[in-house]
Amino acid sequence: MARGRRGPNPKKILLCLLAIFLSPAIASLAVNSFPLVAGAAEKAAIISAGIALAEGGKLAIENELLTYIKSDTVDEIYFDAEGLVSLNDEDDPPANEKEEPTEKADKKEGKRDGNIIFKNFGTSKGTRFINLDIAGQVRNATSVKNATLVKEAKKKPEFKIKADKKPEVLIMHTHTTEGFEPYERDYYDNSHPSRTKDLNKNIAKVGEVLAKKLEDAGVGVIHDKTIHDSPSYNGSYERSAVTVKKILKENPTIKVVLDIHRDAIQQENGDRIAPIAEINGKKAAQIMIISGCDDGTMNMPNYLKNFRLASLFQQQIEKDNKGLTRAVLFDYRKYNQDLTTGSLLIEVGAYSNSLDQAIYSAELIGDSIAKALLSLK
Numbered sequence: 043m044a045r046g047r048r049g050p051n052p053k054k055i056l057l058c059l060l061a062i063f064l065s066p067a068i069a070s071l072a073v074n075s076f077p078l079v080a081g082a083a084e085k086a087a088i089i090s091a092g093i094a095l096a097e098g099g100k101l102a103i104e105n106e107l108l109t110y111i112k113s114d115t116v117d118e119i120y121f122d123a124e125g126l127v128s129l130n131d132e133d134d135p136p137a138n139e140k141e142e143p144t145e146k147a148d149k150k151e152g153k154r155d156g157n158i159i160f161k162n163f164g165t166s167k168g169t170r171f172i173n174l175d176i177a178g179q180v181r182n183a184t185s186v187k188n189a190t191l192v193k194e195a196k197k198k199p200e201f202k203i204k205a206d207k208k209p210e211v212l213i214m215h216t217h218t219t220e221g222f223e224p225y226e227r228d229y230y231d232n233s234h235p236s237r238t239k240d241l242n243k244n245i246a247k248v249g250e251v252l253a254k255k256l257e258d259a260g261v262g263v264i265h266d267k268t269i270h271d272s273p274s275y276n277g278s279y280e281r282s283a284v285t286v287k288k289i290l291k292e293n294p295t296i297k298v299v300l301d302i303h304r305d306a307i308q309q310e311n312g313d314r315i316a317p318i319a320e321i322n323g324k325k326a327a328q329i330m331i332i333s334g335c336d337d338g339t340m341n342m343p344n345y346l347k348n349f350r351l352a353s354l355f356q357q358q359i360e361k362d363n364k365g366l367t368r369a370v371l372f373d374y375r376k377y378n379q380d381l382t383t384g385s386l387l388i389e390v391g392a393y394s395n396s397l398d399q400a401i402y403s404a405e406l407i408g409d410s411i412a413k414a415l416l417s418l419k
Contacts, residue, residue, distance in 0.1 A: 139236040139306065139393065152231030158223070158394045159309075160318045163328060163368040171369060174353060178360035179369035184335045191372065194346050195353035199384060201297040203418045205260045208295040211415070213249045213256075213302060214266040216282040216377070217275075220245040220304045222397040223316075226325065230314055236306070236393045241267055243397060248390050248404045249302045255408025261415055264289060264296070283378045290381065298351070298384035298415070301377060304400060305330065305392040316394035319365040321406060327391025327399040329407055330368040331356055334375035334387075342376060347383035355386070355407075358414040363406050 165179060172180040172188050174195055182188055203210055219237040221244045223230065238244050246267045253265035268285050271278040282301070290296055304327075307315035317328035333352035336342040352370050360367045368389075379385035388407075391400045 152233055154229040155232040156230050157313045158228050158230055158316050159313050160316050162319055162365055163317055174357050176357040176361050178356040178367050181369040181371050183373040194349055197350050199351045203415045207262050209262040209264045209293045210295055211256055211261055211263045211298045212289055212296050213253050213300050215245050215249055216278050216301050217271045217303055218246055218269040219272050222395055222400055226396040245302055245304050248400045251401050251404040252408045256412050259412035261412055286378060286381055299382050301387045303389050305389040307392045314394040317392055321363045324402055325399050326366060326403045326406055327395040328368050329403055330389040332371045332387040334377055334379045335372055337374040340376045342380040344383045348379050348385055351384050352386050354414050355411055359407050359410040362410045
């Protein structure tokens with residue numbers, strides 16, 4: 043579950059001031075010295091680095107993303123070749139993510155309130171990025187050595203898949219109301235909501251398609267469509283943990299829990315990014331697997347076992363459909379991944395992708411995930 047917010051902390055304040063007024067390199071050293079307050083100091087360091095870039099200063103980052111990631115959210119602020127990009131997903135809903143449909147929501151006309159840019163997040167270079175043996179990458183946003191992750195990525199999960207019709211996979215959604223564009227277009231209309239309780243138009247539909255693909259391959263699946271993020275968004279992870287624990291207790295044969303989401307990517311100028319891949323002549327929403335790492339505060343000692351499953355999925359998906367994956371994000375996150383050693387969060391596209399693009403991705407990754415799981419028989 044997401045860790046709760048804390049009140050003002052003198053160490054945080056001190057580190058923030060250091061990060062702002064000193065160089066980004068010194069701020070980075072401070073971050074490494076105080077892991078429990080890393081978030082605040084690292085954010086300030088990134089802001090400082092951003093100012094340096096804006097003023098024409100040079101920053102050697104070896105083509106890798108300069109990243110700030112809050113340990114209990116999927117909030118990122120990073121600089122790439124195209125400027126500041128912001129990814130928002132957890133805890134506090136982005137201000138521009140409207141809930142509930144309007145009369146104009148599904149009409150194929152509307153005001154051009156901003157641009158949608160289609161972008162493929164391809165292979166990256168840099169010390170944070172690890173190339174997996176078969177295909178795909180991992181972005182290591184932790185202090186765990188790359189060599190350790192390379193070694194773990196070669197190992198298979200310890201559980202076996204029986205494919206005996208008993209449920210072995212749980213597909214669920216902590217943020218069930220996450221929605222998509224109604225159709226493919228190069229602009230967004232603010233009258234269309236980014237969140238909806240309609241289970242045929244939100245991320246639950248994507249989960250439904252994924253579940254059917256696994257079932258068709260012979261893997262037993264439970265797809266839970268409980269809405270955990272409405273009417274209150276805060277506390278979604280606490281509520282979804284209750285759901286998952288109940289289902290696991292009732293179905294002890296379950297080994298894998300997949301929390302299916304969609305991302306929200308927006309540039310500083312208001313343009314929204316739709317991560318996309320062209321597979322067999324059709325546009326599919328790119329996917330990103332998130333595998334959490336314990337910083338010593340999450341009571342998640344078996345996190346590397348989750349990472350093995352993430353690596354297995356990543357390699358199979360990317361091998362089957364080159365360009366469909368963004369790098370696995372290995373970071374200090376929890377997301378209820380302490381509940382099994384086969385727990386992962388998967389982002390299918392973003393709110394600028396169309397629902398059809400996300401559904402097509404679910405079909406593609408469904409085939410690949412089924413293949414990966416059946417290799418564990």
